[in-house]
Amino acid sequence: MRTYSVRPATADDLDSARSVMLDTVYRDFGTGYVPRWHADIVDPAAYYLAPARHTLLVAVDEGGRVVGTGALDSRGPQSPPNPPRLAERYPSGATAQLRRVYVRPGHRRRGIARELVARLLDFAAADGGYRSVYLHTDPAVPGAEPFWRSLGTVVHDEREGAGGGGGQSVVHFEIPLTRTGGAVDVPERATA
Numbered sequence: 001m002r003t004y005s006v007r008p009a010t011a012d013d014l015d016s017a018r019s020v021m022l023d024t025v026y027r028d029f030g031t032g033y034v035p036r037w038h039a040d041i042v043d044p045a046a047y048y049l050a051p052a053r054h055t056l057l058v059a060v061d062e063g064g065r066v067v068g069t070g071a072l073d074s075r076g077p078q079s080p081p082n083p084p085r086l087a088e089r090y091p092s093g094a095t096a097q098l099r100r101v102y103v104r105p106g107h108r109r110r111g112i113a114r115e116l117v118a119r120l121l122d123f124a125a126a127d128g129g130y131r132s133v134y135l136h137t138d139p140a141v142p143g144a145e146p147f148w149r150s151l152g153t154v155v156h157d158e159r160e161g162a163g164g165g166g167g168q169s170v171v172h173f174e175i176p177l178t179r180t181g182g183a184v185d186v187p188e189r190a191t192a
Contacts, residue, residue, distance in 0.1 A: 002061060004107070006115050009056040009069075014044050016066035017058055024102040028141045040071070040099065047073060055123050059103065059112045068103040070116030072096050072123055077134060077172070086156055086172055090134040096124035098135040098175065108143070117151060117175070125177055133175040140169070148173050 009017055021041045026032050033041070040047035048056035048071050059068030076095040079087035090097070098120055103112045124130045135152075139145040139159070152175035159169045 002107075002110070004059050004061055004067065004110070004112055004115075006057055006059050006068075006070075006112070006119055009044070009049065009058045011045065011049070013058050013066055014049075017044060017056065017069045018042070020066055020069050020102055020104060021100050023104070027105075028102075029138060030140075040073075044071070047071075053127055053129065055120070056100075057116055057119055059107075059116060061107065067107040068112045068116060069100050070098070070102075070113070070120050071100040072098055072120045074130070077136065082136070082170075082172070083156060083158075086134075089155070090132060090174075094129070094131045096120075096127070096130040096133045096177070098133060101135075113147060114151075121175065121178065130177060133177050134173070135175065136170045136172045138169070139171050145171055148175075151175055 018041055021038075021044075022033060025034075025038060025041070031037070044056055048054045051073070054073040055071065057070045058066045059070075061067050074093055074095065075097055076090040076092040077086045077097070098117065101113055101116055101120075103116075121133065124133055133152075134155075135148065137144045137148050148171070152173040154171055155174050156172040158171070
């Protein structure tokens, strides 16, 4: 039986966290590293550890290996590439944007991502300055869209209708600014 812990990342975790993130953008997204989309991956300390209203969490297995990441920052979606109405609805400073919720394939379906999100929502609620929680996902990534649909509400699906996001097939979500209940109750549960 495996156990996991979820905690704020430290400077010592950054190389391992970066590895999880880069592996995901190369393997699952198929895009590889794109500077305008992934600059935070290269310098997570500047994006997530230094700003007080931002955070980076890691999920660690019993051997101390980082197997998952989840981040939150106060940067709302920018237009372009996102539709202008989303940038207006989710302004920077008042929006907690969930980012980089990634779990290595061999550790998926064990409640790790759900626990990462629950902890990120706790962080956003404790901040007191966020009005909403936003994220976007690529529905081509296996399991991503159903996972986010289980936690939030679709506010825009770029696959439907005109006025999308410049030819992307991205689904945009709002997540309630409350704790989701944490990890699912299974033997290999993510723990505090």
